[in-house]
């Protein structure tokens with residue numbers, strides 16, 4: 001058994017000990033139900049604990065209630081936890097029927113660690129301690145087993161797959177209830193669930209893990225967002241380009257990606273004796289274009305933009321809906337080639353554009369991380385080039401951030417292999433932190449790839465490159481957007497903006513007329529003229545989070561009006577179509 005380090009306060013420490021002890025009780029309950037179960041490990045985690053088991057048969061959520069009842073009974077038995085030091089030989093004897101424990105004993109013995117076992121009732125576990133003294137200290141109403149998942153022994157997919165049972169535990173029942181309510185809300189906002197309900201995307205085993213399929217509604221959202229970014233970027237002086245999905249290995253050799261990024265890239269078989277890779281990044285392609293487009297300082301800054309689809313070899317265990325995919329990862333990518341003296345101005349320009357876009361998209365809960373090299377850490381070999389140049393670049397970022405009124409958290413060791421970067425961090429509904437967007441300063445690759453321009457003095461110089469993706473990848477960004485808005489996308493992004501619903505078939509012809517009128521004006525409109533009741537149609541449309549519902553019955557057909565309902569506001573009364581159109585953003 002392992003326990004999490006650093007519980008801060010005394011109460012937190014008590015709760016931590018209770019969670020740890022509950023993991024033991026879970027193992028006891030499982031052994032009672034399945035005496036032949038094999039035990040893995042059972043650590044505490046945020047808000048609770050888990051335990052891994054090899055079970056003789058699959059279990060369901062319903063079994064969890066039975067296990068919980070057994071655990072509650074064990075709490076009532078007021079069992080003591082008693083520890084004892086043992087030798088490796090003694091430990092091996094006691095756990096002779098527990099192969100995973102034997103694995104651990106062997107490993108600990110090799111490391112020369114002292115072995116301890118803890119007994120509660122008739123159950124003994126290999127464990128380094130950190131329990132309550134008696135189960136009477138556990139509140140039987142403040143814990144719950146929450147879910148079942150698969151997990152490989154030691155996280156290694158070549159080893160046996162175990163059943164992981166998760167639980168949460170708190171000091172009071174009220175805290176437990178609040179936690180469960182927050183969890184249910186988070187689940188409702190989970191982009192994988194919303195993506196399914198709103199017809200945004202799907203995943204299919206037939207296609208393969210990590211390759212999402214954008215459904216018609218999702219393609220609309222992605223397309224509208226891309227168009228929006230394109231308008232903003234073109235107005236800010238970016239020039240759009242496009243590049244292909246494959247490239248020669250020599251290109252990535254030159255850029256350094258083959259050296260630093262090889263495990264993340266998909267390599268194709270040698271073709272006509274040449275090695276090919278699936279594009280893992282757009283930069284090298286843009287760098288090649290730079291060599292065609294730039295001769296002198298007069299051609300700078302050059303801002304090349306591309307919603308470029310790239311592919312990365314992500315581990316299957318890390319894939320997560322649209323948040324983490326293998327491809328295409330459609331980056332909102334751009335590279336800005338700039339003379340040294342203009343770096344700060346250009347960097348501040350990117351920050352200004354980012355702030356404007358995030359404000360317009362009403363994004364909340366994000367923060368800035370300045371990712372720096374760690375020249376003393378164990379990965380120091382990752383950060384190439386000369387140190388003063390890195391420090392200069394980091395200072396430029398600090399200065400640009402300060403001027404833009406942005407606070408940054410510094411993170412040594414998180415830099416790219418070619419320079420420091422400013423990452424925009426955000427938390428998903430499950431509490432996991434991810435980088436949503438990034439602005440990076442590249443002090444290395446321009447030199448490595450021989451990018452030059454003639455400066456004012458007629459001398460050759462290397463530009464600095466800013467790699468930036470203001471909304472990161474469209475996949476991850478839309479996942480965040482779905483979670484932040486709970487699927488209530490703003491009008492301009494909504495796949496269906498207006499639904500026309502008929503009260504009875506006497507209004508069908510008029511409803512069709514309204515529908516055609518809206519569609520002709522470019523409003524994404526749906527017509528719902530089935531025989532279902534109007535109540536049912538309204539509920540179904542509300543579940544689709546459609547911004548406006550127009551309800552038409554016989555009365556509306558006669559008076560040539562519509563009854564308007566707005567998402568989140570309800571009934572707005574009746575209006576003519578012209579009045580309604582004036583209300584719509586951009587119409």
Ligand SMILES: [Zn+2]
Pocket residue numbers: 001020021024118125127128129130131
């Ligand atoms: Zn323990």
Ligand SMILES: [Zn+2]
Pocket residue numbers: 281282283335467468
């Ligand atoms: Zn790049």
